[in-house]
Amino acid sequence: MRIEFSMPEQPTSGTAPFALSVLAAGGTGVGTTAEQGLANTVSLARVADARGYRRFWMSEHHAMAATSVSSPPLMIARLIAETARIRLGAGGVMLPNHAPLLIAEQFGMLEALAPNRIDLGLGRAPGTDPATAAALRRGADANDGFPQQLLDLLGFLGDEFPPGHPYRDVHAVPGPWQAEQNRVHHGSTGPEAWILGSSLYSARLAAQLGCPYAFALQFGDADVDSALQTYRQSFQPSAALAEPRTLVSVPVAVSDDHRAAERQAATSAMAMLRMFKREGYLLLPPEEVEAYQATAQERQILDAYTARTFHGAPATVAARLEALQARTGADELMLVVGGHSAALDERGIGLIADHYGLPRD
Numbered sequence: 001m002r003i004e005f006s007m008p009e010q011p012t013s014g015t016a017p018f019a020l021s022v023l024a025a026g027g028t029g030v031g032t033t034a035e036q037g038l039a040n041t042v043s044l045a046r047v048a049d050a051r052g053y054r055r056f057w058m059s060e061h062h063a064m065a066a067t068s069v070s071s072p073p074l075m076i077a078r079l080i081a082e083t084a085r086i087r088l089g090a091g092g093v094m095l096p097n098h099a100p101l102l103i104a105e106q107f108g109m110l111e112a113l114a115p116n117r118i119d120l121g122l123g124r125a126p127g128t129d130p131a132t133a134a135a136l137r138r139g140a141d142a143n144d145g146f147p148q149q150l151l152d153l154l155g156f157l158g159d160e161f162p163p164g165h166p167y168r169d170v171h172a173v174p175g176p177w178q179a180e181q182n183r184v185h186h187g188s189t190g191p192e193a194w195i196l197g198s199s200l201y202s203a204r205l206a207a208q209l210g211c212p213y214a215f216a217l218q219f220g221d222a223d224v225d226s227a228l229q230t231y232r233q234s235f236q237p238s239a240a241l242a243e244p245r246t247l248v249s250v251p252v253a254v255s256d257d258h259r260a261a262e263r264q265a266a267t268s269a270m271a272m273l274r275m276f277k278r279e280g281y282l283l284l285p286p287e288e289v290e291a292y293q294a295t296a297q298e299r300q301i302l303d304a305y306t307a308r309t310f311h312g313a314p315a316t317v318a319a320r321l322e323a324l325q326a327r328t329g330a331d332e333l334m335l336v337v338g339g340h341s342a343a344l345d346e347r348g349i350g351l352i353a354d355h356y357g358l359p360r361d
């Protein structure tokens with residue numbers, strides 16, 4: 001029961017030479033409750049939808065005080081009712097944390113609720129610290145089975161396993177098998193399955209499976225150029241995708257006030273430093289970040305991660321986005337927001353939308 005479909009041509013966003021999307025993690029800075037953090041995520045998604053962004057993704061994290069989205073599918077279900085056109089997705093689901101059948105069922109339900117608006121980004125990182133990962137996965141070798149987990153998940157989504165496969169008669173519902181049994185047309189193409197990563201390993205895997213590839217540039221000095229080149233050179237067309245499709249996510253902090261943008265970027269940099277020091281990913285207020293007495297080595301890390309965030313006025317950030325796209329040829333750029341100030345993040349995606357002349361709803 002093979003699903004044959006081709007992803008539509010990727011549109012550009014306004015005057016930008018690429019499509020624009022947004023990634024959030026349910027940011028919950030110090031002084032913010034989980035309820036407020038999730039409400040801010042809902043508000044951010046509404047703005048992204050109203051301003052014509054292509055996608056709104058949320059990442060899966062566990063045991064982090066600065067994030068509130070431990071289950072992207074739950075949040076997607078809420079956002080379906082809060083948005084009208086934007087594609088909603090996980091960026092991503094950390095597959096070794098879950099049974100592939102369960103994810104196929106969850107995203108089949110989401111696709112039935114919002115046909116042709118659901119994305120399923122898949123990664124292999126735990127999304128947390130080692131101890132929490134052990135509690136989630138119950139085994140040190142969870143990552144080793146990632147390629148087979150992907151194959152199983154894609155098999156469940158398309159209801160396609162070869163004869164003799166142990167899951168040949170196991171069906172994800174909702175899905176194509178249910179439609180066939182009930183003698184109705186399965187109008188949906190299913191959720192778009194993306195492979196996420198920041199390495200040559202993920203690039204080769206996405207190419208081998210014929211899936212679109214999303215590269216996470218927010219985690220460090222990963223070699224995006226080599227990864228995208230490897231993906232394109234190794235790409236094998238599939239029933240889901242005829243040609244390579246690429247997305248690059250980058251951290252941003254946008255404001256008309258350059259100093260405010262820099263301070264916002266510094267709060268994310270401090271959270272990364274805290275994570276490296278095993279003190280927990282925490283979004284401290286800018287005042288506390290500025291008052292921190294960093295060692296020379298810590299200052300180097302803070303400065304590097306602040307600079308890595310595309311921060312400043314809309315034109316400044318847009319220039320860096322365009323330079324990145326010109327260098328990598330990415331079809332789509334995803335703005336990763338998640339500093340201490342949710343208001344600045346929301347205002348920032350509006351400023352970028354204004355810069356590129358995206359519509360107002």
